Amino acid sequence: MSSSIPKRKMIINDPIFRIMHFHGSDSEKKILKAVIDSKEFQRLRRISQLGLASHVFPGATHSRFCHSLGTAYVASQILDHLQIICGDVKEIEEQRFEVILAALLHDIGHGPFSHSFEHVLSDFSKEKKANFKVMHEEWTLGIITSKESEVNNILRKNKVKISRLATPFSGKGDMELFLKQIVSSQLDADRMDYLVRDAHFSGVSLGSIDTSYLINCLTIIEHANNSKSLGLTSKGIRTYESFAFSRQLMNRSVYFHPKVKVAEYMVERLIRILIEKSPSLCKHSVYPKYFTVLYDALFNSTRLPEEALFINKNINHYLNLTDDSVYVLINFLMGKKVSKEILNLCDRIIHRRLYEHYRIVEGKASILENQLVSYGYKKGVDFEIKELKSSIYKEKDGERVFVRRADSVIESIGSQSQLISAFTDKSEGEQLLIILNEDQGEIENIKIIAEEINNCLMLPRDEVA
Numbered sequence: 001m002s003s004s005i006p007k008r009k010m011i012i013n014d015p016i017f018r019i020m021h022f023h024g025s026d027s028e029k030k031i032l033k034a035v036i037d038s039k040e041f042q043r044l045r046r047i048s049q050l051g052l053a054s055h056v057f058p059g060a061t062h063s064r065f066c067h068s069l070g071t072a073y074v075a076s077q078i079l080d081h082l083q084i085i086c087g088d089v090k091e092i093e094e095q096r097f098e099v100i101l102a103a104l105l106h107d108i109g110h111g112p113f114s115h116s117f118e119h120v121l122s123d124f125s126k127e128k129k130a131n132f133k134v135m136h137e138e139w140t141l142g143i144i145t146s147k148e149s150e151v152n153n154i155l156r157k158n159k160v161k162i163s164r165l166a167t168p169f170s171g172k173g174d175m176e177l178f179l180k181q182i183v184s185s186q187l188d189a190d191r192m193d194y195l196v197r198d199a200h201f202s203g204v205s206l207g208s209i210d211t212s213y214l215i216n217c218l219t220i221i222e223h224a225n226n227s228k229s230l231g232l233t234s235k236g237i238r239t240y241e242s243f244a245f246s247r248q249l250m251n252r253s254v255y256f257h258p259k260v261k262v263a264e265y266m267v268e269r270l271i272r273i274l275i276e277k278s279p280s281l282c283k284h285s286v287y288p289k290y291f292t293v294l295y296d297a298l299f300n301s302t303r304l305p306e307e308a309l310f311i312n313k314n315i316n317h318y319l320n321l322t323d324d325s326v327y328v329l330i331n332f333l334m335g336k337k338v339s340k341e342i343l344n345l346c347d348r349i350i351h352r353r354l355y356e357h358y359r360i361v362e363g364k365a366s367i368l369e370n371q372l373v374s375y376g377y378k379k380g381v382d383f384e385i386k387e388l389k390s391s392i393y394k395e396k397d398g399e400r401v402f403v404r405r406a407d408s409v410i411e412s413i414g415s416q417s418q419l420i421s422a423f424t425d426k427s428e429g430e431q432l433l434i435i436l437n438e439d440q441g442e443i444e445n446i447k448i449i450a451e452e453i454n455n456c457l458m459l460p461r462d463e464v465a
Contacts, residue, residue, distance in 0.1 A: 012069055016197050020073040028097050031158045035101065036069070038150040039319075040108055040143050044068055046322035050198060051113040052263035053254060055352050057202035060254075064107045064114065067194055074189035074211065075103035075182050081215050089220070091176045091228075098165040098175060102183045105151065106168065106190060109139025111318070112326045116268045120275070134311075139318060141169040142311035149315065178220050181230040186394065187218070187240070187401055195246055198254060206249040214239045221402045221410055231402040232413065240401065241419050248392045248428065256388040258432055262354045265386065265434060270345040271326070281338065344438070356435040356443055358450070360385070365431040367453055375449055382437040383446060389429035393420050 009021040010029045022032060035041060044065035053060040079096050083089060111117030114136075121134035143149045144166050147156075155162050167173030168183040182189055192211050199207030217236025221229045232240055254260070274281070278292040311318075330346045347353070360368060365385055377383055393401075393414070401413045414421045433450065435443050 012073075014066070014070060014073070016070060016193070016200060017073060020069065022073070022076055022100070024097065027158070031097075031154065031160065032101070032104070034154045034158075035104065035151060038154060040149055040151045041065070041068070041105070043319060043322060044108065044110070046324050047107075047110050048113060048323050049194070050202065050254070051116055051260070052267060053202060053257070053260045055263045055354075056257055056259045057204075057254065060198070060202040062197065062201045064110050067197055068104055068107050070193035070197055071106060071189045072100050072104035074192045074215070076100050078182050078189060078215055078218060081218060082220060086220050091179060095164065095175055095179050098161055099179050099182055101155075101160065102165050102168050102175075103189050105140065105144060105165075106183055107136065107140070108143050108151070109136040109141070111136065111139070112271070112321050112323050113264065113267055116264050117271060117321065120268050120272045123272070124275075137169045138311060139315075141166055142315055143319075144169070146312050146315050148312070176228065178228045178230045185230060185401075186244075186399055187230055187232075191243075191247060195243070195250060198250060199246075202254050204250075204253060206253055207246050209243050209246050210239065214243055219404055221404055223402075223410065229402055231404060231410075234403060234405050234416070237403060237413065237416050240413060241417055244392050244420065248390065251390040252428075256390065256429070258357055258359060259354060261386055261388060261432060262357045262434055263349075263352075265384065266345060266349055266355065267326070270330070270342070270349065273339075273342060273345070274329070277339070277342070281333075358433045358447070360431040360433050360450075362430065364453060368433065368450055371449055371453055372446065375445075377437070377446065380436075382435070382442070384434040384436060386432040386434060387429065388432060389427045391425065391427045392423040393425075395424045 009023045010032060012020045012022075014020050022029065024032075042065070045063050047064040048054070048060075049062045049064050049067050050057075050060045079092055079099060083092055086092075111121075118135045118139075125134060143151055144155070145162060146152055152162070155165070163170075163173045164175045165173075167175035168180050181187065184190070192209075192214065195207040195209055196211060199205060214236065217232050217239055219231055219233050221231035223229065274291050282292055327350075330350060333342055334346045334350070348355075365387075369379065369385055372383055373379065379385070395412065395414055402410055403413050403416045404410055405416075414424045433446075435446055437443060437446065
């Protein structure tokens, strides 16, 4: 009698999920390992998951690399669960590997300090009034589909269906909706990983959720029009409430923490200047060419090129941009004859000397801005006002979460949860006054003007950091 020896799983140790195992055919595990070892994916080791959050939460130094691995693992767990409860689902059998790869690669297009760099490029795009997106999803799509990338070569060599894999980022392709939603939705593997991971490393418990139980509550919702979406069983309603509110609490306490947003604003301001001033800064022989290339693409043309052309043309330079490359550049510039503003920002970022900032009483932001302008202060020069908005749940088409009740009736979660219903499509947030003027007397004047507007400013929260 012969006994078959089970194939060894691909195992990765992780501080959140302990042992993450990936099963599949030998060829699939080989492809997965090759993608992880690619230069584009290894670059994510040098992109921080939480941007400048470590300036406030010292332990939040984890990378997009470990988050991406965790997201792929959660996606694989969701797929395993759906196969068990729904039987042999043809779409899962056919598309499972592309879903896991899409989850693994979902953040490969992030720039330095995560979202900060894309904010700068998006602002340039808006100023040129171009119908042009440069968010990380567009860069992710470019890296996956460009023949210049190592990832693309690996996928093509192994005959992976790239158009299907790219569906969550392109909005086109033949990946089934419920499978696409595992990668990108209000119930996706991305959120399930980053909430627990970010909470762990930032040292707060607000994002701690029972991921295993939430996965156990997932199901495939079959709609009257024969479409399928990723949804919940009725027992998952309370778990989803916890999931949605945990994310919002993390928004308010970590992601949109005032000091974190000020630090990110300073980095974004510096990166913008470095791109704008590239021609004059290039006299320094070691000044990196990738900023100059971006300058040429953004300013030496009457209009921005088509999105795909811009990304494909600049993808190799973009991939040189990481957190550490910006820090090296900051240290280099601090010893050179550059503008006072550049030197000041470099010094502030390196030594964590944040701009003075205050939370604005709700509804007073526009009044404050008009009053400061009337006194001769310039927005963007002397002060800035940042909107910090987020929402708990969106009911837009394509984003809704559905629940299959015990009697098999399908309804939106908003009709099943009073908590979710109360916050549907409602944004929550605050405004932040950032004082850019360096003169201490002017800082006090701005504060006095704000106080005259019926106590416009709120005192800073008691904070350790």
